[in-house]
Amino acid sequence: MPSGRLCGTGADRPARGGGAAAVALLAMSTLPVPEAPSPAAAPTLVVRTVPLELTDPLLTLLPAGAEPDDLVSWVRRGEGLVGWGRALTFESRGPERFRDAEAWWREVVTHAVVRDEVGRPGTGLVSFGSFPFADDSAESARLVVPSTIVGRRDGRTWLTTVSLDPQLTILESPTPASDPEPPQGVTFADGSVSPADYAHSVAEAVARINAGEVDKVVLARDLVASAQSPIDARWLLRRLAERYENTWVFSVAGLVGATPELLVRRDQGLITSRVLAGTIRRTGDDAKDLGLAASLARSSKDLEEHEYAVRSVADALEPHSSSMNVPEAPFVLHLPNVMHLATDVAAVSADDASSLTLAASLHPSAAVGGTPTARAVALISELEHMDRGRYAGPVGWMDATGDGAWGIALRSGAFAPDDASQIRLYAGCGIVAGSDPEAEVAESTAKLIPMRDALSGD
Numbered sequence: 001m002p003s004g005r006l007c008g009t010g011a012d013r014p015a016r017g018g019g020a021a022a023v024a025l026l027a028m029s030t031l032p033v034p035e036a037p038s039p040a041a042a043p044t045l046v047v048r049t050v051p052l053e054l055t056d057p058l059l060t061l062l063p064a065g066a067e068p069d070d071l072v073s074w075v076r077r078g079e080g081l082v083g084w085g086r087a088l089t090f091e092s093r094g095p096e097r098f099r100d101a102e103a104w105w106r107e108v109v110t111h112a113v114v115r116d117e118v119g120r121p122g123t124g125l126v127s128f129g130s131f132p133f134a135d136d137s138a139e140s141a142r143l144v145v146p147s148t149i150v151g152r153r154d155g156r157t158w159l160t161t162v163s164l165d166p167q168l169t170i171l172e173s174p175t176p177a178s179d180p181e182p183p184q185g186v187t188f189a190d191g192s193v194s195p196a197d198y199a200h201s202v203a204e205a206v207a208r209i210n211a212g213e214v215d216k217v218v219l220a221r222d223l224v225a226s227a228q229s230p231i232d233a234r235w236l237l238r239r240l241a242e243r244y245e246n247t248w249v250f251s252v253a254g255l256v257g258a259t260p261e262l263l264v265r266r267d268q269g270l271i272t273s274r275v276l277a278g279t280i281r282r283t284g285d286d287a288k289d290l291g292l293a294a295s296l297a298r299s300s301k302d303l304e305e306h307e308y309a310v311r312s313v314a315d316a317l318e319p320h321s322s323s324m325n326v327p328e329a330p331f332v333l334h335l336p337n338v339m340h341l342a343t344d345v346a347a348v349s350a351d352d353a354s355s356l357t358l359a360a361s362l363h364p365s366a367a368v369g370g371t372p373t374a375r376a377v378a379l380i381s382e383l384e385h386m387d388r389g390r391y392a393g394p395v396g397w398m399d400a401t402g403d404g405a406w407g408i409a410l411r412s413g414a415f416a417p418d419d420a421s422q423i424r425l426y427a428g429c430g431i432v433a434g435s436d437p438e439a440e441v442a443e444s445t446a447k448l449i450p451m452r453d454a455l456s457g458d
């Protein structure tokens with residue numbers, strides 16, 4: 001077994017409140033279980049996937065009253081995965097966190113008893129994960145195997161149930177839960193890095209870049225939102241999904257957000273990655289924004305920043321690919337708050353590296369670390385003055401075959417442990433020689449808008 005912490009066994013708790021009118025589809029199907037699993041092995045999970053005749057939006061199925069930690073989501077344009085309850089969880093900290101998680105997952109997969117009637121990426125046994133950005137973060141990597149998962153792909157929907165008890169494989173068709181209430185009385189306060197501190201660090205980073213220490217470094221800041229009562233994570237997820245359709249709306253172990261950046265997806269031999277770097281704020285005036293998009297596509301400062309990020313992804317994927325397509329020029333990705341330079345990299349998988357192994361080899365890309373990587377990461381820890389936690393780390397899911405999708409946890413917030421009325425938001429910017437501290441403060445403010453607006457109940 002890997003050295004991480006195994007927890008939550010037996011915590012196969014039913015979600016409170018939501019999906020109250022669930023209908024039993026199939027009951028008490030007992031699957032064959034190996035007689036005596038070795039004591040050192042992961043527990044045996046009993047997993048069942050069936051097709052579902054259901055057209056309700058996935059995010060409406062998340063049950064009311066659940067803790068943020070108990071809700072998982074990876075949804076884009078109505079498709080993806082949502083889940084709740086905890087059949088099994090795993091935590092690991094430090095430089096070996098990816099390796100530990102991968103080893104744990106292989107153990108879990110080896111011992112699971114799976115009956116999968118759908119057989120597509122994301123069906124059968126699936127875990128959701130979120131990893132700290134830094135090797136020395138005080139936070140742990142978290143992997144969660146929910147007890148109920150609903151997935152949708154190409155218009156087909158399925159239900160997966162996961163249990164530690166072979167007698168408990170009741171498959172119930174979920175129904176939409178009651179609508180979430182908006183957060184009440186939210187106030188925002190500086191986190192560990194105020195806008196003035198941030199401007200100061202950016203100026204220092206530019207000086208270090210000009211002194212030849214690094215080519216690019218990404219610096220971030222934080223903001224703390226406090227509400228009068230617990231914030232319903234479902235409200236945030238639904239708001240983000242409604243407004244930011246070009247993003248992946250995620251929730252894993254209390255980390256919630258809408259990321260436009262796909263670190264890596266492995267899907268039946270095809271590897272893809274959406275690289276972002278280079279940003280301009282939108283004005284809200286469409287004609288003006290088109291002009292800004294054109295200037296972003298010509299901005300040498302942004303093109304330089306973008307090129308570092310694309311190179312770092314292509315270099316990390318290269319050893320795992322038999323062929324790769326890296327477009328010569330980026331396109332402009334339009335989001336309601338900002339526009340980014342974006343490049344979609346595609347490759348054919350040459351080995352059996354799982355999506356998590358690929359994510360680990362890509363992390364930290366130059367979109368969140370810098371160039372060269374090791375020196376940029378050292379500079380972040382010297383200049384940033386905060387623990388990023390799981391912000392800017394990989395977040396996503398993986399199935400038993402290793403297929404899965406991992407985004408970079410951007411445009412996100414982390415619920416305070418044991419206090420759902422508080423959430424810490426983060427935003428960062430790539431700093432290169434031409435960066436201006438005040439402009440980077442403004443850019444980071446624009447990147448906080450999706451979470452701020454969702455929290456403000458707008």
Ligand SMILES: C=C(O[C@H]1C=CC=C(C(=O)O)[C@@H]1O)C(=O)O
Binds near residue numbers: 218220410426429430
């Ligand atoms: C680090 C963040 O964004 C990255 C991703 C896209 C564009 C970026 C930029 O232009 O600076 C950043 O590299 C963030 O949103 O917190």
